[in-house]
Amino acid sequence: MAKNITPREQDYSQWYVDVVREAKLADYSPVKGCMVIRPNGYAIWEKMQQALDKMFKEAGHVNAYFPLFIPQSFLEKEAQHVEGFALECALVTHSGLERVEGESRLRPTGKLDEPLVIRPTSETIIWAMYKNWIQSYRDLPLLINQWANVVRWEMRTRLFLRTAEFLWQEGHTAHATADEAEAEARRMLEVYRTFAEEYMAMPVIAGLKSEGQKFPGAVDTYCIEAMMQDKKALQAGTSHYLGQNFAKAFDVTFQNERNELEYVYATSWGVSTRLVGALVMTHGDDDGIIVPPRLAAWPVYAVPIYKNSEQKAAVMGVLEPLLADLKNRGIGYRLDDRDQMTPGFKFAECELMGHPLRLEVGPKDVAKGQVVLVMRHNREKRSVSLAQAVQEIPKVLDAVQSELFQRANTLLTKHTAPVETYDELRRAMEEDSGFALCHWAGNREDEERVQEETKATLRVIPLDGQREMGKCILTGKPSSQRVVFAKAY
């Protein structure tokens, strides 16, 4: 157990704060609600970006960039949308500061005719542009993604999970038919599921949001929900089928193949730096974070062990060619050859920072023609002959990736259970027992009542849930599928 990190058992919430600080992933900023993403945290986000960007492009999307500022009147054009974001909007009202004689502070000047909203999401500004770009079915589909910062004023903040400003990607696509747009929303949900499971090693439940939880302005919101180690749910990505709502709000029509004018169909989808927090909470332990190999900037952390320069030369003579071989195979590594630090210090730091595989070489290893591999997630130590190391290391990394997923999946499976009555749900939530699979046929108000009384929200209506007849736990109305209720971040 690392010093300065509260054990998870004792206080999971404090553990998260400690581990984010100690691993130097992020820091609070002097502006309330905003965070600074430090290099260690940003490196994880960069790897996530690379993997996602590649997947988006392979699915035919291109990147673009739309303005940070949205005229207030644009936000107001889609009724549900503005209701959803009105109370979280940072507003720009002036364009400068001026010195006024006799005052020590500068004074705002250049009052704008209309306040500008810092984008909380970009549907409105993007659809205002799409109006100019789309005339005919030949201009469709339009498959655009943007990497950007957004601002949603939040008072109860938590590094990565909930901050006033965060980084994200937002895809905004335009289609000629409802079916095509629906298919796109589901396709991107699958991209997110694949990314979460295959890169983050984080199992998720994919499905639909309820009426009460969907995106303001969406017809349907799809999402992936993950379970953190404290058994709370975390929404890890959303994909919205927007129907013609934004096309109507911004009057975006196209000439279809039958020469008729029709409103365009839309989707939008996004994941954010929140995923860095999800990764920490899915895999981290009392010694620090654990980064899955496929998202590690340096999957291999090499520590040479020596007591004098002669030993160092011998050890480096073995280590350096091996690292060169790894590099040739595209395996990232970091060599920690700082003389002033002891190996023990380096091991602890390596565990804190979550490099998935430590590679140790000491004089005894040189003598035996071997290297030592230490897996971060289970502390397993393994000696491998030097000759085989370069073949062995990628296999071990693959095994680590898959074991991390299995471990998280075991947690999810173990703590996801059917709940048959409302009382049972209440008890389950009091005991923090995880995801409750309930029959449900309530409306938005019913959802609110459940949240008030149990702190659980309807997280997701699973897409691959089995059809099963039953009765709603709250209303007793007939239901044909179970949904997931859970406490959530």
Added chain:
Amino acid sequence: MAKNITPREQDYSQWYVDVVREAKLADYSPVKGCMVIRPNGYAIWEKMQQALDKMFKEAGHVNAYFPLFIPQSFLEKEAQHVEGFALECALVTHSGLERVEGESRLRPTGKLDEPLVIRPTSETIIWAMYKNWIQSYRDLPLLINQWANVVRWEMRTRLFLRTAEFLWQEGHTAHATADEAEAEARRMLEVYRTFAEEYMAMPVIAGLKSEGQKFPGAVDTYCIEAMMQDKKALQAGTSHYLGQNFAKAFDVTFQNERNELEYVYATSWGVSTRLVGALVMTHGDDDGIIVPPRLAAWPVYAVPIYKNSEQKAAVMGVLEPLLADLKNRGIGYRLDDRDQMTPGFKFAECELMGHPLRLEVGPKDVAKGQVVLVMRHNREKRSVSLAQAVQEIPKVLDAVQSELFQRANTLLTKHTAPVETYDELRRAMEEDSGFALCHWAGNREDEERVQEETKATLRVIPLDGQREMGKCILTGKPSSQRVVFAKAY
């Protein structure tokens, strides 16, 4: 000459607007001063980012992310800094919108205690954080870069070149000694020079800014200046040695090796999406833009030529394996196999979008066992045997890259000339004759006078300028080196 594009000879400024619009690089947004970077323009920026990011990392820098919002009081801590940016600051004053009965528009609510400035640059927020991160010489150097959007309220805007919001990178480094920080500022200047010349194929003059032109808060500002085709100068990148100015403003000290407390030394350096405009204006012609191969998303644009499906099959049978070979060699291509467009249409589009090399294959080429390569920048057509194509194409791309640089360099050299008197400078500027190399020993007011009377500004004091004794063209005072005066973007 492409339709809808004004020839450069006729109106260079209009040509730029036309070519940016027609090649779909960017668009004006409904918010005054802001632009939308369209996918074609963003693709160029992405390639620039990749190349620069790699160079920064190879030089030991890591990426991080700091908040968009800067408290007004922070900006005010460095006197010159706030003077420089005060009139361009977008100010956030409220955190939400609320509905008020009887009013149709929502009303700002949640007035902030202190206005927040949207970052025009991040020195102040970053140094507020560095105060917590730096204690000892062991924490130095700190070499951090950020990719971000910034806002500088501008009224006279021009797509890419001058917009209220733009994208950029800003490096912010902290050092234990003045020498080390100075060396860092120069090292990053060299990175920019290398990037401009080797990737953008854009020759630059590297040097120092004068007192009148340096960054608000800097001790020294280094810059690279390029010449556009209308012979105006464009500042393409800056690197600042900030001395201890920001460390003092934010009280950032460290314990040096002699156990004394000392203020930290700083640099900052940045390039922006302005470089996309620079690229367009350096290489573009009356038919569209020209992207240098090293920054082209698709250096090769493949156009199969056929009249029926039989011909198409034959042509694709030759083209597809060749493209697969190119892909294996890491050469990006786009295959334009749209049946509904004629080859002529595709050629024009390919020229407009500036793909540096067009690869044509028609039935006759198949019969002859050849492919046709057409270079965008000089329209040169060349038949290459199919067997040799995969070896030949990378060579041609290298040649294109180098010819683009040579062509731009010829322009720069031809239009950079010594000017011996103030009258001569005035005439040179009236005639738009390019860069004037003048002896100079004036002060800030003298610079302002020159600008007022000739429209020229002191662009750069070249670093590799020869030492040469002479007299200041304006003041007659002795001078030991020539500087560059020019009209500028």
